[in-house]
Amino acid sequence: MKKWIGLLLLGAALVHAELPAEKTGIIRTLPAPYPPHWILAHDGAFFHMSDGKVVVLDADAETGAAQYKGMINHGFMGGFATSRARKELYVSESFYSRGQRGERTDVFTIYDQSTLAPTGEVVLPGGKRFSGLPQVHAVQVIGDDRFALSFNFNPGSSVWVVDLEKRAIATEVPIPGCALMYPTGKRGFSSLCADGAFFSVQLDENGKLKKEVRGKPALDVEADPLFEKPARHAGMGWFPTFGGQMLPVDFRGDVAKPGKPWSLLDAADREAGWRPGGWQFLDTDSTGRIYMLFHVKGEKSSHQDSGTEAWVFDPASKKRERRITLKHPAMSIMLTRDDKPLMVAVGNNETGAFVLDVYDALSGQWLRTLADFGAETPFLVFPAP
Template identity: 30%
Template sequence: MQNLPQRDVRCGGRLSSFLMERRHMRVLGITLGAVLGVLAVGGAQADDDFEPEVLTVEESIEPGANLFLLDQSWQGASRLNVLAVEDLAHKGNLSMGLVAQMALSRDRKTAYTISAYAKRITYGPTEAVLQIFDVDTLTLKSEVIIPDKMSQVAPSNAVLQLSADDRYAFIQNATPATSVTIVDTKAGEVIAEVPTPGCFGIYPALDSQRFSTLCGDGTMAAYDFEADGEFSAPVRSKKLFDPDEDALFIMPERVGKDLVFPSFKGNLYRISDAGTPRLVDKFSLTEGIEGDWAPGGVDVMAYNASHDVMFVLMHPDAEEGSHKNGAEELWAVDMDAQEVLYRSAVGHLASIAVTPGEEPVLFGMSEESEVVRYEIAPEARFAAKPTATLEGAGDWTVYAIAGG
């Protein structure tokens, strides 16, 4: 019985604490009610002057020349960013699947992309799609399901190409056996898969239903095809280059009617793809120049036809395997005179693109997600001057197409 008062005290303490908490909650409730009441009155007054914002979508992107920048993703959705050539202002973007590639119609009004959609992300079936977008409105026009054999590689203009009239899309496959899928973009269907054993890269002909591909033995093979999907046996060239002594980058530039490929050792190979492919000419960029310079990067050349000038990314101290190194200089090359006109210092660029016309603008992309705009001065032997920079443009910003 002596312990009972102590228990009563403890019970009384708990009850007292509970009652005090209830009182504090009641006071807090009164205070909050007063504040909410004031806010309600203020809100009622503000409603008289409040004008809700109306969200709209522009019918088309801003006018002017565009830079098309591929942000390829291996982890999620890839993007095709559309920037202004004038100042790198962002105009809009298009979304597609994993490991996307891009190509543009001749008038730059239609964008073609291929990408993969992994239904279960880490395993299971994958759906590959060719998507066709209207550039001005950034809207999807159509899409075609393609074989999931499409080559999933770093951005490359040799993996997705269009015929000269934009009627057919060519898609590089690798399983690792190589072949080319041909899509009739007008009919919206796959019409053929052309086996191209030992060869990689797609180079459409200028004026016919034909494409060529570069082969690992130093030759080139050309294939003709019909609208119904029938295709010819390959037309094989003689050996055009030595893949062991002077391998070629697979991304050429079209110069006149010919294809020009840069080599790992700094030579330019000019190849005709009309009829049986053949070597037209070859010359060295680096002969007589000290420092062991060679091309380096991913998409290492860009050609301006108005001046017949090729821009090439170059790095010093070249050795086996350094062809992937970013550039330290941008060389402007007169293709007719086969002469280096100017060497501009640049910051570790991996790919370049240049606008057409008499006043070219060049864009350089780095693997550090930076895009640099350069004004080119024809009167100063095509020296390049940086005028704008865009950082954080994506994970794989190493391929772009500049145009109007």
């Protein structure tokens, strides 16, 4: 009997040749641009904020191993943006020399999309970089991707303009009483101010301040506050209000031009208490349709409640076209920008863990859930640049 077993083992060894020695030191790289269904999950790391990350995921893949493509870090609730033209990723972040204490350094870090390695940095002086729950519009890229903007709050507010060619600060633009940056015109941005007005800025070819205009409030934000989180497409921005109005804003010229608000709700919706809300709870697809999270039985302070449905609006007709019932209540959504878009919703599963639910955006069908990719609090998801 033992002989037979020995022969069998010998046979197996003969069939499977020895493995060749492998090279060490091989580091993978990624394609640039990324395929259209790759997404970037921004983990604010709420339980250890000095150690955040952005994870690159393939939302089409079925297994966790196939979904996970790589990651970059960000220090202390870092802001994030991308540039397709420059094939770069950007992080605006903060560090202390002794971890949680010591000398503070704010830095705008530039990563290569293929290697996910840092290729440059610009130190941001003054220790004033905004930190808080991650905001899409706290870091933006403008002017044909020549300049990046990073929001400051200490609690005075201003914007660092970073020259991405020269890898240097171009200027600091004070935006007193205003917050965040929405790309505007050829080389500028607008910020939303305490009274609900927009403050618009244009820069010259060197990134210096050229023109600034403070507008007038389009809505009474005391009566019905505007969310600071718009959906943006083709130079337009759509800003919902807590109560369910939608303010269109034209950012195509030098100065933000608010339009006429329209209602997202009909009488039955209002009767049931449907309201928009969550965190980054709206986005657009490549056709400009707006996908937006809504919750029922809402009230004045429910503006951060997770949505149970995503409603799809055509901003041209101002009509709701579809309603998508979500697998898990969601706080943020993101649409891929291709012609077969995925909708990715950041939700909490039955145990409270953050998960990314992936839907076919056009049919509303749930496809898969991305979880266990090493991110604890991915508040935001960004589309492939």
